[in-house]
Amino acid sequence: MSVAGNLVMVHDQPAPDSPEPAPSSPRPGLRFLAPLVIVTASGPVSMQMILPALPAIGEHFSVGPAMTHMLVSLALIAFGSSMLVWGPLSDRYGRRLPLVGGTVLFAAGAGLCLVAPTIELLIAGRVLGAAGAAAGMVLTRAMVRDIYPSEQVSSAMSQLTAGQIVPPMLAPALGGWLTDRFGWHWNFVVLVVLGLLALVLAWRLPETNRMRAQGAASAGLLSSFSHLLRLPRFNSYALFGAAAMAAYFAFLAGAPDVAMEQMHMTPSGYGVAYIALSLSFLVGNMLSARLSPRLGMDRMILLGGGLTVASALAGVLVLLGISVAAGSPWLLFVTGSVIAFGNGMSLNNAQAGAMGVEPRMAGAAAGIAGFVQMVSGALATQSLGIIHNGTPYPLFLMMAAACVLSLAIFVGCQHLARRAA
Structure with missing residues (x-):
């Protein structure tokens, strides 16, 4: 991933009005x-x-x-x-x-x-x-x-x-x-x-770029941002992606400390194990490409989001119930890989949904969605560093909280959008 x-x-x-490449291109x-x-x-x-x-x-x-x-x-x-x-x-x-x-x-x-x-x-x-x-x-x-x-x-x-x-x-x-x-x-x-x-x-x-000096004015861009942020349906997709990515960035920043300091992996061993997360995301992304046309974006988001919640909560329960698991990197990477698989199924659909709410503002929608994902990832990363206590519990609990929050935000904002409609 x-x-x-x-x-x-x-x-x-x-x-939509982009010209074909000029002959000199x-x-x-x-x-x-x-x-x-x-x-x-x-x-x-x-x-x-x-x-x-x-x-x-x-x-x-x-x-x-x-x-x-x-x-x-x-x-x-x-x-x-x-x-x-x-x-x-x-x-x-x-x-x-x-x-x-x-x-x-x-x-x-x-x-x-x-x-x-x-x-x-x-x-x-x-x-x-x-x-x-x-x-x-x-x-x-x-x-x-x-x-x-x-x-x-x-x-x-x-x-x-x-x-x-x-x-x-x-x-x-x-x-x-x-x-x-x-x-x-x-x-x-x-x-x-x-x-x-x-x-x-x-x-x-x-x-x-053969169309230079025709970019949108900053005032128009800010107006688009303001309009989109007032739409519950846009927020359902953008904030779902932000919370889902917070879980990923929590793993990104917290897993090296947990794996190497507490589970005694070497840096090279961690790097090899991390490939499993990327492969899991790729598989989830490929499955999403096949299923999304039949099931629709919203169902894929619910399916992928539900899978991440189940994986994160199961990881917390296993960590709490089986003490030997606290010393095993398998629990860390299996939990992270399933979350990555669920994100692969849901995140592209959330991004497409955010840009589809107001097609004429697709660029602004993509900018906001990407920005809030980065900010939420930064907050999760830094918060995890602050609450780090030398055990795997802060990492697992933060991943679980972010996954649950992503699904709750999506369902809640979609409900508000239906009521507004």
């Missing part, structure tokens, strides 16, 4: 798409790669989880906030230069992390890099929409999405191996190299 696969929906939708193909895949993957890889290194970073700087979790939570806030900026900026000034600027920030952030003498500067580097990585996540999809004929956009987007899912799935395993063999600093050596490669590729890309 990856942050990228769920959250990066800003500017995804082909504009480069011919779409692998030479154009492959660099985009590498650029867009840099953000998710950086977010996931350092997770197995968090305990080692805390030990190096003599700080607790409340501090190391800021490497994730503040990066998420910077990432989500920047998503709302890069898209409109590229609508007005073109895609290429903002993309180059974003990759410069990403590489600079990784470089600052590599040489940071204090945890505060390390956090600053993570924030800087996350703000830059958001450009790659948003603008590469906009470039695909710009340059591909309408009948090829869906296929090209699928290939680009694979670049946002597969590399992050393997990133924790690489990060764990590097931490075990060479130390946590080597994670940032790799990220600096990746950032420089992304910068070279972004510099060589053509400008694809």
Whole structure:
């Protein structure tokens, strides 16, 4: 499962009045798409790669989880906030230069992390890099929409999405191996190299936006945000996704401490085990693609949300009832994998539902949905660091609370929407 696969929906939708590529546009193909895949993957890889290194970073700087979790939570806030900026900026000034600027920030952030003498500067580097990585996540999809004929956009987007899912799935395993063999600093050596490669590729890309200086005014965008947030049906989808992703980000930040400090896994072992979550999300996502046309979005959300609630509550009950389970990583990863599978079934439907409430505001809806997901993930991550007590209970209880809350929000807001109708 990856942050990228769920959250990066800003500017995804082909504009109904988008022109076909100009005759001077480069011919779409692998030479154009492959660099985009590498650029867009840099953000998710950086977010996931350092997770197995968090305990080692805390030990190096003599700080607790409340501090190391800021490497994730503040990066998420910077990432989500920047998503709302890069898209409109590229609508007005073109895609290429903002993309180059974003990759410069990403590489600079990784470089600052590599040489940071204090945890505060390390956090600053993570924030800087996350703000830059958001450009790659948003603008590469906009470039695909710009340059591909309408009948090829869906296929090209699928290939680009694979670049946002597969590399992050393997990133924790690489990060764990590097931490075990060479130390946590080597994670940032790799990220600096990746950032420089992304910068070279972004510099060589053509400008694809032929409609510059026609972006929506900020006042109109704020008006769209205000309108959507007053709609119970929109809130049912957006807030369901936010709460569901809070459960995932709680695992993302809390599982390394639980697995390595309390269940005695190695960083490389944790990285390999984490692949199960990504595979579970992919399977759930594929099942959703097959079942959603027949069952509908709302039923898929209820089905996936119900599965996450059952898994999270079962994990808490097993943890409370069988003391030996507290020392076993199997309980942690089985619970997390089933939650990831349920999220794979429900989250894409929630995102599609949010953008379908007011089709003329699909871009604004995607921006709000992605932003609240990142903010909720950051809150869950930081809260878990604060309540960390050296046992698995805070992590399991927070995942359960977030899963229950997601389903309760969806059912409650849908009820309000029906009453309003």
